[in-house]
Amino acid sequence: MGTFFEKMITLLTSAVAFGTVVMYGSLGEILTEKSGHLNLGVPGIMYMGGIGGLLGSFFYEMYAPSPDPAVCLLIAIMAALACSVLGGLIYSFLTVTLRANQNVTGLTLTIFGSGLANFFGGSLNKLAGGVGQISVAVTSGAVRSTQPLTDKLVLALSSSGSGFVRALGSVMDVLDRLVFSYGFMVYLALVIAVLMSLFMNRTSKGLNLRAVGEDPATADAAGINVTRYKYLSTCIGAAISGLGGLYYVMDYTKGTWANDGSIEALGWLAVALVIFATWKPLRSIWGAYLFGALYWLYNYIPGLSRSSQEIFKMLPYVVTIVVLITVSLRHKREDQPPTSLGISYFREDR
Amino acid sequence: MIHISKRADFTLFKGRAEWLNRYVGWGIRLFAVFLSLVVSGLLIFFVTKLNPVKVYGAMIDGVFGTPRLTWAWVRDFTLLLLIAVGLAPAFKMRFWNIGAEGQVLVGGIVAAAFMIHLGSAGIPAAILIIMMAFASMAAGAAWGVIPALFKAKWNTNETLFTLMMNYIAIQLTSFLVPKWEHPKGSNSVGIINPDSNVGWFPKLFEKPISGMTQGAPMTRFLTAGESVYLNVLIVAAVVLFMFFYLKKSKHGYEIAVVGQSENTARYAAMNVKKIIIRSMTLSGALCGLAGFMAVSGIDHTISTGTAGGRGFTAIIVAWLAKFNPFIMILISGLLVFLEKGSISIASEFGLSKDVSQIITGIILFFILGSEFFINYEIKFARRARKEA
Numbered sequence: 001m002g003t004f005f006e007k008m009i010t011l012l013t014s015a016v017a018f019g020t021v022v023m024y025g026s027l028g029e030i031l032t033e034k035s036g037h038l039n040l041g042v043p044g045i046m047y048m049g050g051i052g053g054l055l056g057s058f059f060y061e062m063y064a065p066s067p068d069p070a071v072c073l074l075i076a077i078m079a080a081l082a083c084s085v086l087g088g089l090i091y092s093f094l095t096v097t098l099r100a101n102q103n104v105t106g107l108t109l110t111i112f113g114s115g116l117a118n119f120f121g122g123s124l125n126k127l128a129g130g131v132g133q134i135s136v137a138v139t140s141g142a143v144r145s146t147q148p149l150t151d152k153l154v155l156a157l158s159s160s161g162s163g164f165v166r167a168l169g170s171v172m173d174v175l176d177r178l179v180f181s182y183g184f185m186v187y188l189a190l191v192i193a194v195l196m197s198l199f200m201n202r203t204s205k206g207l208n209l210r211a212v213g214e215d216p217a218t219a220d221a222a223g224i225n226v227t228r229y230k231y232l233s234t235c236i237g238a239a240i241s242g243l244g245g246l247y248y249v250m251d252y253t254k255g256t257w258a259n260d261g262s263i264e265a266l267g268w269l270a271v272a273l274v275i276f277a278t279w280k281p282l283r284s285i286w287g288a289y290l291f292g293a294l295y296w297l298y299n300y301i302p303g304l305s306r307s308s309q310e311i312f313k314m315l316p317y318v319v320t321i322v323v324l325i326t327v328s329l330r331h332k333r334e335d336q337p338p339t340s341l342g343i344s345y346f347r348e349d350r
Numbered sequence: 351m352i353h354i355s356k357r358a359d360f361t362l363f364k365g366r367a368e369w370l371n372r373y374v375g376w377g378i379r380l381f382a383v384f385l386s387l388v389v390s391g392l393l394i395f396f397v398t399k400l401n402p403v404k405v406y407g408a409m410i411d412g413v414f415g416t417p418r419l420t421w422a423w424v425r426d427f428t429l430l431l432l433i434a435v436g437l438a439p440a441f442k443m444r445f446w447n448i449g450a451e452g453q454v455l456v457g458g459i460v461a462a463a464f465m466i467h468l469g470s471a472g473i474p475a476a477i478l479i480i481m482m483a484f485a486s487m488a489a490g491a492a493w494g495v496i497p498a499l500f501k502a503k504w505n506t507n508e509t510l511f512t513l514m515m516n517y518i519a520i521q522l523t524s525f526l527v528p529k530w531e532h533p534k535g536s537n538s539v540g541i542i543n544p545d546s547n548v549g550w551f552p553k554l555f556e557k558p559i560s561g562m563t564q565g566a567p568m569t570r571f572l573t574a575g576e577s578v579y580l581n582v583l584i585v586a587a588v589v590l591f592m593f594f595y596l597k598k599s600k601h602g603y604e605i606a607v608v609g610q611s612e613n614t615a616r617y618a619a620m621n622v623k624k625i626i627i628r629s630m631t632l633s634g635a636l637c638g639l640a641g642f643m644a645v646s647g648i649d650h651t652i653s654t655g656t657a658g659g660r661g662f663t664a665i666i667v668a669w670l671a672k673f674n675p676f677i678m679i680l681i682s683g684l685l686v687f688l689e690k691g692s693i694s695i696a697s698e699f700g701l702s703k704d705v706s707q708i709i710t711g712i713i714l715f716f717i718l719g720s721e722f723f724i725n726y727e728i729k730f731a732r733r734a735r736k737e738a
Binding site for chain 2: 038040090093094097098099100101103104105107108109110111112113114115116117118119120121122123126259265268269271272275305306307308310311313314317318320321324325328329337342346348349
C-alpha cells in the first residue's frame with residue numbers, strides 16, 4: 001500500500017482522537033445552550049472533569065495493592081462526572097437562580113476550573129508525598145483498551161492461503177484501524193450524539209427543552225418548569241463536557257498531566273464547534289472529526305517550516321468564523337442559535 | 351413561601367440615615383468579598399494547614415514585602431486595569447467583546463515587530479516609542495473592528511466571533527515566534543534589544559530621585575519604581591479619559607443608550623451601526639495599547655502568554671465595576687494582590703501557582719452572586735392561615 005494511503009489513515013485516526021475531545025465538549029454545550037444558557041465555562045468544566053478523573057484513579061491506583069481495571073474505570077468516570085457536574089451546578093446556581101450574567105459567570109468558571117485542575121495537577125506529586133511521576137497506567141489502559149476481536153479476524157484472514165481472502169484481510173485491516181482501533185470513549189461520544197439528537201427532536205421532553213431555550217416565558221406559561229429544565233440541561237451538559245476532559249487525560253495524553261493549557265484551547269474549540277454544528281448534535285460528529293483533520297493537517301503537508309505549521313492550526317477557528325458569518329448572512333431559521341441564548345429569565349419581567 | 355421581585359431602592363435606613371441606603375449595595379459587595387476571602391482562607395488551610403489569618407498576613411508580606419514586589423504589583427494591576435478600562439465602552443454598549451486577549455496580543459506583536467526590525471534603524475527613542483504606541487493601537491483596533499463590522503452589518507454573534515479572533519491571534523504569535531526566536535532553537539523570542547534597550551519604556555524621574563537622600567527608605571522605594579512610572583502615567587490618563595468619555599461626552603451617552611436598548615437608540619435617530627463600530631475601534635485600540643505596554647513596558651518579549659488570560663479577567667473586572675473606571679482600580683488591585691499573594695504562598699510550599707486562579711474564581715463567584723441580593727428583593731411571606 002502506498003505511503004500516501006498510510007498517511008491518510010494516520011491522519012484520519014488522529015483526527016478522530018482529537019475530534020472526540022472536542023465533540024464531548026460541544027455536545028455538552030449544545031445541551032446547555034438549548035436551554036438558553038451560553039456557558040463559556042466549557043474549558044473550565046472540561047478541566048474539572050479531567051482532573052476529577054485523574055485524582056480519583058490516581059489515589060485508587062496508589063492505595064490499592066493491585067488495582068482492578070474495571071474499578072479504576074468506574075472511579076475515574078464517577079469522579080469526572082462529579083467534578084464536572086459541580087462546575088455545572090455552580091454555573092446554573094449563579095445564572096439560573098441568582099440570574100448573574102452568563103458570559104461573566106462562564107468566564108469565571110473557566111478561570112476557576114483551569115486553576116483547580118492545574119493546581120491539583122501540578123501539586124499532585126507534592127500532595128501525595130513525592131511519588132515522582134504521576135501515572136494512572138491501569139485506568140488509562142482500561143480506557144484505551146480496544147476490542148481484540150477484529151485484530152484476531154484480521155490476523156486470521158491475512159494468514160490465509162487464498163489471495164482473495166488475504167485481500168479481504170487487508171481491507172479489514174484498514175477498516176480495523178480506521179473504525180475499531182479506539183478506546184470505548186470514542187464510541188460513547190457517538191452514542192451520546194445520536195441519543196441527544198433523538199432526545200431533542202423526537203421526544204416531548206426535548207421539545208420542552210427547546211421551547212425553554214427559544215422563549216422561556218411562553219414555556220413557563222405552558223406549564224413547563226423552566227428552572228428545572230435549565231438546571232438539568234446545564235448539569236447534564238456539564239457532565240458530557242467533563243467526559244471530554246476525562247477522555248483527554250486518560251486516552252489522548254495516555255494518563256498523564258501537563259500544565260500547558262491545552263485543555264483550555266480545546267474547550268474553546270468545543271464552543272466553536274457548537275456554532276459550526278449549528279446546534280445540531282449529529283452535525284457535531286463530522287464537524288469534530290473535520291476540526292481534528294484540519295488541526296493535524298500540517299503534519300501531512302511536506303515542506304512546512306515550524307512557523308508555517310502554526311498557520312495551519314488556525315484553520316478550525318477560521319472555518320468557524322466563516323460558518324458564523326454565513327449563518328448570520330443566510331438567516332436560515334433552523335440554523336439560528338436558540339432565541340433566548342444568553343438572556344436570564346425572570347418570570348416577573350414584563 | 352418565598353417571593354422574589356426586582357428592587358427599586360434600598361429602604362434599610364430611615365429618617366436622617368436615609369442617605370446610607372445608597373451605599374447598601376457596596377456594603378453587600380464588600381461582604382461578599384469578605385465571605386470569599388474566608389472561603390479561600392479555608393481552602394488554603396486545608397491544603398497547607400496554615401492558619402487562615404496568617405495566610406493573608408503572608409500574602410501581604412509576599413506582595414508588599416519589598417519595594418520591588420510592591421512595584422511589580424502596581425505594574426501588573428495597571429496592565430489589567432488598562433484592558434478593563436479599554437473594554438468598558440464595548441461592554442457598556444452590551445457588545446460582548448470576549449476578544450481582548452487577541453486584541454492585546456496583536457498590539458504586542460506589532461510592538462515587538464517594531465522593536466526587532468527597527469531596533470537598529472537609529473530612530474530617536476521617543477519617536478520610535480510613539481510610533482509603536484500608535485501602530486499597536488491601530489492593530490488592536492483592527493482586530494476589534496472586524497467583528498464589530500459584521501455585527502453592525504449582519505448582526506453576526508460578536509461573543510463567538512471575538513472569541514475565535516483570540517485564537518487566530520494566538521496562532522499568529524506562534525507563527526511569528528519561530529521567525530523571531532533568539533537564541534535559535536529556544537522556541538522563544540527572548541528579551542528583545544537587551545543591551546540597547548531600544549523600544550523599551552524609558553525610566554522616568556531618574557534625576558529628581560537621584561537628588562534625594564541616598565539610602566533612605568523613601569528613596570529606595572521610589573528608585574524601585576523607575577521603570578513603572580510611565581506605565582502608571584499612561585493608565586492613569588486613560589482611566590481619567592474613559593471616566594469623562596463615558597460619563598460626560600455625547601459618545602458616552604450614545605453608548606449608554608445603545609446598551610440599554612438598540613430600539614430606543616434608533617428611535618432617537620442615533621446611528622447604531624456607527625456607534626458600534628466607533629466604540630469597538632476605541633475598545634480595540636486601548637487593548638492594543640495594553641499589548642504595547644506589556645511588550646515594551648513590562649516583558650520586553652512576546653509569546654503566546656503575553657496577554658496571559660488578562661483579556662478574560664478584565665471582562666469580569668469591567669463588568670463588576672459597572673464600567674466605572676475608578677472602581678475598576680480597586681477590583682483589579684485586589685485581584686492582582688490575591689494572584690501575587692497566593693503565588694508567593696504556593697511557591698513557599700512547593701505547590702502549583704495556579705492556586706491564584708482558584709481564589710480569583712471563588713471571589714468572582716461571590717461577587718457575581720451578591721449582585722442578586724442588590725438587584726432583587728426576597729420576601730418571606732407567611733401563610734395567612736388566620737384570615738381564612
